[in-house]
Amino acid sequence: MNLRYEDKSKLVQKVFNKVYDKYDLMNDIMSLGTHRIWKKNLVSWINPTPSSKILDVASGTGDIAKLCSNNTNNNCSITCVEPNEKMLDEGKKKLKDLNNLKWVLSSAEHLPFKNDAFDYYTISFGIRNVTNLDKSLSEAYRVLKNGGRFFCLEFSKPQNELLKNMYKNYSKLIPTIGKFVAGSKMPYDYLIESIDKFYNQEEFSKKLIDTGFINVEHRNLTNGIAAIHTGWKIE
Ligand SMILES: C[S@@+](CC[C@H](N)C(=O)[O-])C[C@H]1O[C@@H](n2cnc3c(N)ncnc32)[C@H](O)[C@@H]1O
Numbered sequence: 001m002n003l004r005y006e007d008k009s010k011l012v013q014k015v016f017n018k019v020y021d022k023y024d025l026m027n028d029i030m031s032l033g034t035h036r037i038w039k040k041n042l043v044s045w046i047n048p049t050p051s052s053k054i055l056d057v058a059s060g061t062g063d064i065a066k067l068c069s070n071n072t073n074n075n076c077s078i079t080c081v082e083p084n085e086k087m088l089d090e091g092k093k094k095l096k097d098l099n100n101l102k103w104v105l106s107s108a109e110h111l112p113f114k115n116d117a118f119d120y121y122t123i124s125f126g127i128r129n130v131t132n133l134d135k136s137l138s139e140a141y142r143v144l145k146n147g148g149r150f151f152c153l154e155f156s157k158p159q160n161e162l163l164k165n166m167y168k169n170y171s172k173l174i175p176t177i178g179k180f181v182a183g184s185k186m187p188y189d190y191l192i193e194s195i196d197k198f199y200n201q202e203e204f205s206k207k208l209i210d211t212g213f214i215n216v217e218h219r220n221l222t223n224g225i226a227a228i229h230t231g232w233k234i235e
Helices: 005-019 023-030 034-046 063-071 085-094 133-143 161-182 186-197 201-211
Strands: 053-057 077-081 101-104 118-124 144-155 214-221 226-232
Touching: 005 023, 005 085, 005 161, 005 186, 023 034, 023 085, 023 161, 034 063, 034 118, 034 144, 034 214, 034 226, 053 063, 053 133, 063 077, 063 118, 085 101, 118 133, 133 144, 133 201, 144 201, 161 186, 201 214, 201 226
Parallel strands: 053 077, 053 118, 077 101, 118 144
Antiparallel strands: 144 226, 214 226
């Protein structure tokens, strides 16, 4: 998908404008509920405390914000950043009872926050969608406090040949399921292609190291179908 910046940004907006009201349902169907386990894994690794200041970028309908909030009895502070107004509104509606959440309409490439502001930066199934990955990572680094930690949950590369083939065959069904449940095939063609084109575990780790993060490591989930990457800002 060698798209120009503005083309990718428009395409991604179009994708989420089409699926926003079926997004949660489709996640459950396509991943057979597994995305919930992966997200719980992410939040248990972060292990936020009531004093944590968390920035959740590409927050979508707010799953990560909700889990982080639950982990601290709704005491930590979470800022959700999302460029798609419809996805943001779904999240706001879904989590209207949580008053430790703030919602900001913006993108990963342009975070409207001062330097050294957050303890944690999280991005879940969002980094693959950004238009400018290097700029997004350097913005993540900028807004983290010294001693702050970056966490990314994203689709990655299965580590076992048998699973790789099974997953490849299953992926071919997803656009048809999308058409049936969400009424449109296009967003799910994009989903499969964007997963296929994204970096593998080692390549993404290198991106984080090149940005300046240290002690970069990752954990594979479901044999690498997804992975959590983390790194620290220590200056
Ligand atoms: C697959 S959803 C993930 C939502 C949520 N984090 C989750 O795990 O369920 C990807 C989100 O990334 C958002 N997005 C797309 N381009 C972005 C960008 N440049 N910066 C930040 N978010 C972006 C989309 O609007 C969408 O809500």
